[in-house]
Amino acid sequence: MSDDRPGRARSQTTPTPRMGLYRMITPIDHIDGLTIDEHDHNPSETPAGTPRTSLTLVNGVEGGFGQPIGESGIGTKRRIEPVFEEGHETEVGSPDSHDQVLREKLSASQAQRPDQSLSKRETFSRDKEQSKPQSRRQSLTRKITGTLRPSASRLSEDQGQGVSPEERKWKDDIVTFDSKTDPANPKNWSFRRKLLTxxxxxxxxxxxxxxxxxxxxxxxxxxxxxxxxxxxxxxxxxxxxxxxxxxxxxxxxxxxxxxxxxxxxxxxxxxxxxxxxxxxxxxxxxxxxxxxxxxxxxxxxxxxxxxxxxxxxxxxxxxxxxxxxxxxxxxxxxxxxxxxxxxxxxxxxxxxxxxxxxxxxxxxxxxxxxxxxxxxxxxxxxxxxxxxxxxxxxxxxxxxxxxxxxxxxxxxxxxxxxxxxxxxxxxxxxxxxxxxxxxxxxxxxxxxxxxxxxxxxxxxxxxxxxxxxxxxxxxxxxxxxxxxxxxxxxxxxxxxxxxxxxxxxxxxxxxxxxxxxxxxxxxxxxxxxxxxxxxxxxxxxxxxxxxxxxxxxxxxxxxxxxxxxxxxxxxxxxxxxxxxxxxxxxxxxxxxxxxxxxxxxxxxxxxxxxxxxxxxxxxxxxxxxxxxxxxxxxxxxx
Structure with a gap:
């Protein structure tokens, strides 16, 4: 496996990540509001230690768009490290790389959710010629910024709601009784008080x-x-x-x-x-x-x-x-x-x-x-x-x-x-x-x-x-x-x-x-x-x-x-x-x-x-x- 630390040379091959195995505190079902820019460059121009593929994830849930996701899902920039599968290596920048898998994952996610309209920031700017397989000496540098939506299954586990953070925040603003036995609820009043009323x-x-x-x-x-x-x-x-x-x-x-x-x-x-x-x-x-x-x-x-x-x-x-x-x-x-x-x-x-x-x-x-x-x-x-x-x-x-x-x-x-x-x-x-x-x-x-x-x-x-x-x-x-x-x-x-x-x-x-x-x-x-x-x-x-x-x-x-x-x-x-x-x-x-x-x-x-x-x-x-x-x-x- 390649090492991204400065001073180390990176091999031209790396294991292919599986999209469901990203080590994230909040798993991702799909990514909304993405801007993906691609351009070719010479690998020799890449400084030593710079990863060939990087993800910068920005959360727009709380505190406005442009706030990075942290340990709680809000507030701290954090990298996503893919989990690699032993014995499966592929060329960086090839169609089988994790970049291409990411694109396919996003396309499948949008196809499965036709009811979710794209926001103004959701663009997929890509030249048709660049969609062809790249040569071995070419690589992709992507800058991905957008809003992540945590998976409903994880929200259901963590928050018991199965809703997005936006919906969760909105629901947190609704005032309800403190519990099923809250004495403020008339159905929980004492028999004497009910009888008097x-x-x-x-x-x-x-x-x-x-x-x-x-x-x-x-x-x-x-x-x-x-x-x-x-x-x-x-x-x-x-x-x-x-x-x-x-x-x-x-x-x-x-x-x-x-x-x-x-x-x-x-x-x-x-x-x-x-x-x-x-x-x-x-x-x-x-x-x-x-x-x-x-x-x-x-x-x-x-x-x-x-x-x-x-x-x-x-x-x-x-x-x-x-x-x-x-x-x-x-x-x-x-x-x-x-x-x-x-x-x-x-x-x-x-x-x-x-x-x-x-x-x-x-x-x-x-x-x-x-x-x-x-x-x-x-x-x-x-x-x-x-x-x-x-x-x-x-x-x-x-x-x-x-x-x-x-x-x-x-x-x-x-x-x-x-x-x-x-x-x-x-x-x-x-x-x-x-x-x-x-x-x-x-x-x-x-x-x-x-x-x-x-x-x-x-x-x-x-x-x-x-x-x-x-x-x-x-x-x-x-x-x-x-x-x-x-x-x-x-x-x-x-x-x-x-x-x-x-x-x-x-x-x-x-x-x-x-x-x-x-x-x-x-x-x-x-x-x-x-x-x-x-x-x-x-x-x-x-x-x-x-x-x-x-x-x-x-x-x-x-x-x-x-x-x-x-x-x-x-x-x-x-x-x-x-x-x-x-x-x-x-x-x-x-x-x-x-x-x-x-x-x-x-x-x-x-x-x-x-x-x-x-x-x-x-x-x-x-x-x-x-x-x-x-x-x-x-x-x-x-």
Whole structure:
């Protein structure tokens, strides 16, 4: 083997190097950004000790182009020494030399990577005549400068990434949680903290739904004060629910852009302001306008909480957590008429229905300001990145959430209209939301039906006539117990047997039970509503409606959240959007239905509709996996 030390003469032959055997700390798969210049010269002009073939490697990864590669791949000039194979010698400068092999290696590398475009510095300047084999007395002197890309296999071994140094450096600027057990991640919070946050979410939601129904007891009284008909006074509730229609389309993307806390505190404060405006209104026009804006801003917690629960609870625990959310959704509408009836018929008057709602809302707002944390991981990491930028002066640090394009048109297209697109393009979202919306609309329809059955037909006063709503509430608590038992004793073990993953269809059996009880409750309440029959059977029918309502509502919500976990807020928004439309329209149907059909047949009509819609959970239990396989948005698995 030839010796390159000064003072030694080099032989005209040298072993041929094999390209895969270069002794480099960072192996080379291919070389990007090369400039190869060749020219002939007389070997006699070459100073003694000068190698006939030399490689100067320059790395342009970190510190700008022109920085030499060192021991770590950056910063120190270093030679590449070829490993020679014993007994295999060839002439320097011949086509079989390692120079020619290098050219062939580069050509093959570029051919195997057609997707990698050449940079501006990548030139292969070579005269065609010089590509012919050179004479023995000729040699090549090459100056090779360029950017080396370490092999993916070595990067995978050294860095565990399998990416280029440029990509590695870029990834190092992305802020993530410190580990899988990082306590900053809401999924790693203690059970106590999760439970407290869930309780605050539920209480905030209840204050919203409570405000929607408490005004139903004031309709008769403010109608007398302003000379309004019964159908017109229904607007006091319906316009509030109408605000729930556009609300989710606003608050769902806001919560996924700026976080759950932001999308709750601000809207709840404005909601409280409009509640006070309703309480001091001097004409019905002011009442109706302020009630609409109450609903618009009160829809924020109803929309956001579903995503907040998905932020904290894993699939096994989420079912029980959603129970509390569902109870909050139904507790507000059922307690509102009872408390509102007591206030409206007392010396306090109908305006105190709004003052009581304002007191509850302000109390909840104070608790949220003090205790409600941010649960959206993307926003938590964005704030962490901002802190690190200030403390380390590394201004490139950022979260993945900050890489999202802030284009208003695309924001409106991808976020504001996403709930509508889900309803229009996702069969599961469409059908489950339709069923949930019907059950939710029935709940608000009861605000008009129960007074007809117990106050008009039986002659009960406003307070006593609202007590059957307690039957609905009791039914909801029974359903909550059923859901918790299912999650604990059936769904939980199933999840463990499947390695922590379960099909969303395992959420549907409670919904299937509810779909059987739902029409049964209507038939029982309707055909026992005659004043000659004791009140208990009809109240029992409303209890069955309460049981079925929560079973259907919660199981459907769990099913959609499990299927669209990363789009939980938008999924809940689509659900809230459509069910709010039903809640707006169905109360207007109470008076004509019960007047023209009678209580028995009006309830039976609703029972038959519930019987038809009750087929949805059975259909999805069988065909759900096939529908998910065709979905472009689905996040779960078959």
């Amino acid at each position: 869930t309780g605050l979410y539920g209480l905030t939601t209840m204050s919203s739904t409570f405000a929607s129904s408490i005004f139903s007891s004031a309709g008769r009284y403010y109608g007398e004060e302003f000379g309004l008909s019964t159908e017109t006074t229904v607007l006091g509730v319906s316009l509030f629910i109408l605000g729930y229609v556009p609300g989710p389309l606003i608050w769902a993307p806001v919560s996924e852009e700026y976080g759950r806390r932001f999308s709750i505190l601000g809207p709840v404060f404005i909601f409280a302001c409009f509640t006070a405006a309703t309480a001091v209104a001097k004409d019905p026009q002011t009442i109706f306008v302020t009630r609409f804006f109450q609903g618009l801003f009160a829809s924020a917690p109803v929309t956001t909480v579903g995503g907040g629960l998905a932020d904290m609870w894993d699939q096994k625990e989420r079912g029980s957590a959603v129970v509390f959310y569902s109870l909050a959704v139904v507790a507000g509408p059922t307690l509102g008429p009872i408390i509102g009836g007591a206030a409206a018929q007392s010396y306090l008057g109908w305006r105190w229905t709004e003052w009581l709602s304002l007191i509850l809302t302000c109390l909840v707002l104070v608790l949220d300001i003090i205790f409600l944390p941010e649960t959206f991981a993307a926003v938590i990491l964005t704030r962490k990145a901002a802190r690190l930028r200030r403390s380390t002066k590394r201004w490139a640090l950022h979260s993945k959430h900050e890489e999202r394009e802030r284009d208003l048109v695309k924001f409106l297209e991808n976020n504001l209209t996403l709930p509508l697109r889900m309803i229009a393009t996702e069969p599961m979202v469409t059908c489950i939301t339709l069923y949930n919306s019907f059950t939710y609309g029935i709940l608000y329809m009861l605000f008009g039906a129960i007074p007809v059955i117990y106050q008009d037909n039986r002659g009960w006063n406003s307070l006593v006539g609202a007590l059957p709503f307690l039957g609905v509430l009791v039914g909801c608590f029974i359903a909550a117990a059923i859901n918790i038992a299912w999650s604990t004793f059936v769904f939980g073990p199933h999840l463990e047997r499947n390695g922590g993953r379960a099909r969303p269809e395992m959420r549907l059996p409670p919904m299937m039970l509810g779909s059987i009880l739902f029409p049964s409750g209507f038939f029982l309440a309707g055909w026992t509503s005659n004043p000659s029959i004791h009140w208990f059977p009809s109240v029992l029918g409303f209890t069955l409606i309460g049981v079925s309502f929560l079973l259907i509502f919660q199981s459907g919500l769990n099913y959609l959240i499990d299927s669209y976990t990363k789009l939980a807020a938008s999924t809940v928004a689509s659900n809230t959007f459509l069910r709010s439309i039903f809640a707006v329209g169905l109360p207007f149907a109470v008076a004509p239905m019960f007047r023209n059909l009678g209580v028995a047949w009006a309830c039976s009509t609703l029972g038959f509709i519930a019987l038809v819609l009750g087929a949805f959970p059975f259909v999805f239990y069988v065909y759900g996996p096939k529908l998910r396989a065709r979905s472009t948005l689905i996040e779960s698995f078959d």
